[in-house]
Amino acid sequence: MLMPAPKATAAPQTSPVSTEARFRFRLTRETVLLLLMLAAIVGATVAYPRSFPSWPNLTALLRNTALDGVMACGMVVLMVSGVFDLSIGSMFSMVGVLTGWMMTEAHVPVPVAILAGLAIATLAGALNGWMVAKVKVNALIATLGTMQVFRGIAVLVGGPGIANLPPGFSRLGQTEWLGLQTPIWLMFAIAIVGQYLLSKTRFFRKYYYIGANPKAAVLSGISVERMQIFAFALMGLLAGLAGMAFAARVATATSTSGDGAELRIITAVILGGASLSGGRGTVWGTLAGVLFISLINNIMIFARLSPEWQSIIIGSVLVVAVAMDRFLGRRK
Amino acid sequence: MNPPPSSSPLLAVRGISKSFPGVRALKGVNLEVRSGEVHALLGENGAGKSTLMHILAGVYTPDEGTVLLEGKSVSFAGARDAQAAGIAMVFQERSLAGPLSVAENVFFGRQPVGRWGVINRQEMHRRTSELLAELDIQISPQIPVENLAPAEQQMVEIAKALSINARLLVLDEPTSTLTESETTTLFRVLHRLRERGAGIIYISHRMAEVFHICDRITVLRDGEYQGTFNRDEVSEEQLISRMVGREFRFRQPESTRQSTDRIPALKVEELSDGRLLKQISFEARAGEITALSGLAGSGRTELAMAIFGARPTITGRISIQGRPVALRSPREAIRAGLGYLPEDRKDAGLFLEMGLAANFGAAALERFGSWWLDDKAMERQAADAAARLRLSNSGARSVHELSGGNQQKVMLARWLLVRPPIFIVDEPTRGIDIGAKMEVHQLLRDLAHQGAAIILISSELPEVLSLADRILVMREGRLAGEIPRGEATEESILRLATLPHSTHAHARA
Secondary structure, eight states, X not given: OOOOOOOXXXXXXXXXXXXXXXXXXXXXXXXXXXXXXXXXXXXXXXXXXXXXXXXXXXXXXXXXXXXXXHHHXXXXXXXXXXXXXXXXXXXXXXXXXXXXXXXXXXXXXXXXXXXXXXXXXXXXXXXXXHHHHTSOOOHHHHHHHHHHHHHHHHHHHHTTEEOOOOHXXXXXXXXXXXXXXXXXXXXXXXXXXXXXXXXXXXXXXXXXXXXXXXXXHHHTTOOHXXXXXXXXXXXXXXXXXXXXXXXXXXXXXXXXXXXXXXXXXXXXXXXXXXXXXXXXXXXXXHHHHHHHHHHHHHHHHHTTOOTHHHHHHHHHHHHHHHHHHHHHTOOO | XXXXXXXXXXXXXXXXXXXXXTEEEEEEEEEEEOTTOEEEEEOOTTXXXXXXXXXXXXXXXXXXXXXXXXXXXXXXXSHHHHHHXXXXXXXXXOOOOTTSBHXXXXXXXXXXXXXXXXXXXXXXXXXXXXXXXHTTOOOOTTSBGGGSOHHHHHHHHHHHHXXXXXXXXXXXXXXXXXXXXXXXXXXHHHHXXXXXXXXXXXXXXXXXXXXXXXXXEEEEETTEEEEEEEGGGOOHHHHHXXXXXXXXXXXXXXXOOOOOOSSOSEEEEEEEOSSSOOSEEEEEOTTOEEEEEEOTTSSHHHXXXXXXXOSSSOEXXXXXXXXXXXXXXXXXXXXXXEEXXXXXIIIIIOOTTSOHHHHHHGGGXXXXXXXXXXXXXXXXXXXXXXXXXXXXXXXXXXXXXXXHHHHHHHHHHHHHHHOOSEEEEESTTTTOOHHHHHHHHHHHHHHHHTTOEEEEEOSOHHHHHHHXXXXXXXXXXXXXXXXXXXXXXXXXXXXXXXXXXXXXXXXXX
């Protein structure tokens, strides 16, 4: 949150907007996160000068981040509007498995299977949205339910997983361009477009209004229900796309590949400046949040610390960041 | 309780100053409240009343000055201290816990306990019933407060204040959500408390009430003390001049405008919603201010929401400029030429955490781009609108930081940008100071003059009488009748609003 602005004295006809206050450096959660990342990078470079700042390590780090990054771009839109989606991990697995099943068992051509998989993901997302927006089921409960439904479908259809996906499909996830694999390019493309859309377009701006005050948004002529269904559908599409890209990269669709993604991504989005109560969040901040989690994970491996330390550090940073935020933004 | 010797008043505030970063909220303010008096504290929004009350409540510590309670200097470390000293506050913002019962709220944190620290419910309910009986309210102590009407919730707040045996009771705008009869009840309670020797600080923007109930009046302006007056030795206009810092005259109602349009801007026929609203038919014409009067709960806001597409399952016909329309959402209503200024600006109007420009542009985003948004243009136009409406503190980062009057201006600015030909304003001056109120009134007159059909919902009868060209009165979800401007008085409106099966000469079907 922002530091309190210096309050203009209550004289009538003061100058409209004080430019000074607006361009001053502000200690937001995004900037704090960037500083922390910088410190971590410098620290790791000093400690492991050979292995940490290397191209193979960078690509490995990005590869592990990429699909979380794709999903986080959908989650930040939901969180700006004041809701979230717990079903994305299951959606990730389910869409990978269903697409894999179509290609191997039903012998559907690869492009058709991909399109069908994305359509299923979008519809399943829209179902979440319909329940939240129209039936007025709380987002936590609605997506907690579909999380388990999707997980069940994934195991029912794919058993533990579907291996030997056709090479025409797996190639899509493994191709490198300029030394980086497809999923990494996918993340950058979606993040750049997403940053532009969320910060500049009229359509996506409405999500900030919805998150800030849904009632007032309705009375200002914003179709809150339709907007919410769209955001959930978009989330489904991105989670499905990520699940499919993962299946292609490892040439196997595992029924549990996405488990736990939902909380990891919600954590990243909050680290990146969003709030559970809505109205705040940016795509670049979200991406920084996702990268931060991967970075900590990466450094833990170099430090030969057990993965549990990653949980402890990420969890502490999350709580401290949000607590500090409240302290900085405290109002009279 | 006997009044203490006159040498030491119940409460004496001497030379209190308080600064916040960038603002001096109070500069050497004095206030003296005697036992057994109702003392009005007047001032525009931002004059320092609420800062002063927060000091009395122990929320803020003053930078300078002293607070004497019965001659003894006190300084409170927190709200609990102030309560223990017998100071009780009823703020505008409700501090009730919705799902808990009335009794739980009244004795919040002080529930009577038996052995083992278990709450003695019977005792708690009994004592709550006594307090409620004293206030002459029929509410069960056991129902959750969220099921109560706003007015009843207010009474629960007062019961809560009484339960700590307050010697000094502070009421901030207590009547803004009360109906006339509830206000009468409140005043009766205040009289009783006064007789028992309590001191009451009464903050209100409603002059009639101040003159009715208060013994003395202290005025603040811009954090400075403007003097204390006996009720009988001061006029309303003198007080207003003190508050706004300039000479002030009440506007006389203008002569009736007569709309020449034959087709009404808005025509509503037999509108019902299956719940509260029953068979409502009326017209609003361009260039006129049509008031919808009636008691709280009579269905005025519900009617506005129904017309605006924000209330489902309505039956009946609505036509705009003679063309029938079916408005299924506020979005469609706005496109059809309607605007609605909601009653509760914090709950349904403002995006509190967002800035001035964002709030300003909310209902007309398409003006600032069809695909990408021109934020610079939005900020520029918002700044222009802020200057035109004389909005102070327009450099605030979020509208959260603005006073009530300025927040109201932000909402009006939003609709001025849209310029709806039919504009429904719901309690447009609730809780704002007299200067801002006059400005809002002038703005509504100007809009009507320029050809808008204004529908004014207001609980303040003087406001209705001074603004409206025609007055429609609602009662229990029905239209009880229409009173033409020339014949409307507070009494005639109230009679129509309260009496069932009125035989009023001007009531129409």
